[in-house]
Amino acid sequence: MTAAPPPAPPADPPPATRPALRRSRTDKIAGGVAGGLAEYSGIDPLLWRVGFVALTLAGGSGVIVYALLWLLMPGGPRRRADGAPAEPPGPRSPVAAFTVAGLLILVGLLVLVTRYTDLDPGAPGFLASALLVVGLGLVASSFSRGRSPRGGLIAVGGVLSLAVLFSSAVPEFDDETGGIGDQSYRPTTVADVRSAYHVGAGDLDLDLSRLDVDEVDTPLEVRIDHGMGDLDVTVPDDFDVRVDVEHGVGDVDLFDEGSDSGLFRGEDGDGDVDLVLTINSGFGDVEVSRA
Known part of the structure; x- marks a missing residue:
């Protein structure tokens, strides 16, 4: 009599699928960026929020980083009142990506102009030019058929507007008396x-x-x-x-x-x-x- 073959070893469980990086619709204070980062990384959202506040107090970069993430991260899936997933949203508009690309190109061009010519737009010129690109992005989003990133663009525009007002209020000094910078x-x-x-x-x-x-x-x-x-x-x-x-x-x-x-x-x-x-x-x- 032939012995029965030994049972096959249990198959390894499939690796856990990491959730997509999206803004949270349930754990949010302003936009759900920290909640989305927490769901993606497994790090408590409070630590993300403390990090953004620390960056803001250290030099203001926390607000800009948060606004850019708000602009680039899509929102999480909506749910109906009974907790079931709602219909999946339509395709995301490419306006946000084009706006960020335009900002990077513009900043790069201004740096080259400042470095290799006698023109120096200064901080107000850099910020005002970036605000113009964001404004064009808002105009483009109003004609876009996909899901519009207006909320993120408005947040970035608000930060840039405050930065323009601050930089314009700071007096410009000549080389004899200094100005902006250490x-x-x-x-x-x-x-x-x-x-x-x-x-x-x-x-x-x-x-x-x-x-x-x-x-x-x-x-x-x-x-x-x-x-x-x-x-x-x-x-x-x-x-x-x-x-x-x-x-x-x-x-x-x-x-x-x-x-x-x-x-x-x-x-x-x-x-x-x-x-x-x-x-x-x-x-x-x-x-x-x-x-």
């Missing part, structure tokens, strides 16, 4: 010190530690107007310094003695003011220290 100054003589330093957005590092107190006949007055970013001022050990600070948001540290304006005597100071610092800062940390 600035660093290290004068070696009293004659090299400017009476005013202006930075609209960016970190400012002003190192006055190389100055000689014997060169100061009358109090050296320096005004600093700083819009957004961190400010770090270093003064010589033997300077008697008067600091007047007007500050908005951020920490202020004056010679490790707190944030109150006043006179701060140096190691060998005679009580006569050698340097007067007048600081107007909007957003960011302010630190004044000695060498």
Whole structure:
């Protein structure tokens, strides 16, 4: 009698299918981007939301990234009141992809123009041009037959509009006084010190530690107007310094003695003011220290 063949080993279960990257229709606060990323990656949506907030506080990029994802990620499937899937939506309009492609091409062209010609549109020019592309995308979406990405385009347009308003409100300075971007100054003589330093957005590092107190006949007055970013001022050990600070948001540290304006005597100071610092800062940390 022939023995029965052994039973076949159980087949391995098929690999789990990862869901498509779509915006969530059930777990959403603004657009469902974080909920969709959570469903796709398995990471808690709260962590995604905290990450977007952190990017926003770190430089504003979180809002732009969120708006672009809102624009590019399709919405999740709709469901009827009884919980059953609704009819699948129609094809997605290609307007969103074309708009993003247009933005990338435009930014690339403007960078080339700025790099290889004497034309410099500046931040307002870049942002206004990008806003124009988004506006054209909105016009095109109104004629598109597929599912329109108007919500994402409106979100991106809103962010760009605020950025244009902010960049236009920041005054433009010449090469002598700075402007937008990180600035660093290290004068070696009293004659090299400017009476005013202006930075609209960016970190400012002003190192006055190389100055000689014997060169100061009358109090050296320096005004600093700083819009957004961190400010770090270093003064010589033997300077008697008067600091007047007007500050908005951020920490202020004056010679490790707190944030109150006043006179701060140096190691060998005679009580006569050698340097007067007048600081107007909007957003960011302010630190004044000695060498």
